[in-house]
Amino acid sequence: MKNSMKFFIMVLVLLAIPIVILAQTEEPKEKVITINAQQFSYTPGTVEVNRGDRVTIRLISTDVHHGLYIDGYEVSTDARPGQDGSLTFVANDTGKFVMRCSVTCGPFHPYMIGYLKVKPDYRLFGSIWLAVGIFIGSVLLVSRRQKP
Numbered sequence: 337m338k339n340s341m342k343f344f345i346m347v348l349v350l351l352a353i354p355i356v357i358l359a360q361t362e363e364p365k366e367k368v369i370t371i372n373a374q375q376f377s378y379t380p381g382t383v384e385v386n387r388g389d390r391v392t393i394r395l396i397s398t399d400v401h402h403g404l405y406i407d408g409y410e411v412s413t414d415a416r417p418g419q420d421g422s423l424t425f426v427a428n429d430t431g432k433f434v435m436r437c438s439v440t441c442g443p444f445h446p447y448m449i450g451y452l453k454v455k456p457d458y459r460l461f462g463s464i465w466l467a468v469g470i471f472i473g474s475v476l477l478v479s480r481r482q483k484p
């Protein structure tokens with residue numbers, strides 16, 4: 337393979353990776369998620385959002401009085417049948433957080449647990465990589481052109 341071809345492919349890969357990262361990362365947005373609470377679980381049991389999202393959780397109970405408390409975010413709400421609960425927060429911390437029932441709702445109440453997953457925001461990382469890639473690509477291109 338010719339050297340110039342190798343160079344061209346190298347630059348293409350250098351630029352393609354951050355473009356793929358940027359294309360797959362969603363913009364932060366408003367997310368409304370409905371969670372059903374029933375003795376002794378949440379449906380869905382795991383909720384996934386992206387870092388920066390403004391998340392509103394609507395809690396619905398169909399049997400008894402339940403609560404929802406998110407460890408780490410320290411936010412909570414509760415719901416009774418016909419009386420939904422609601423809580424809103426901005427998902428600024430990434431990681432996996434435990435959501436637990438905050439109202440004693442029966443014998444297995446301590447095992448009533450769900451999870452909140454906050455995925456990281458790769459947009460800054462992707463943008464920096466792209467900028468550096470374009471810079472390195474241009475410098476290499478210019479330096480090759482100047483050779484006799």
Ligand SMILES: [Cu+2]
Pocket residue numbers: 373375376401402403437438439440441445448
């Ligand atoms: Cu409960």
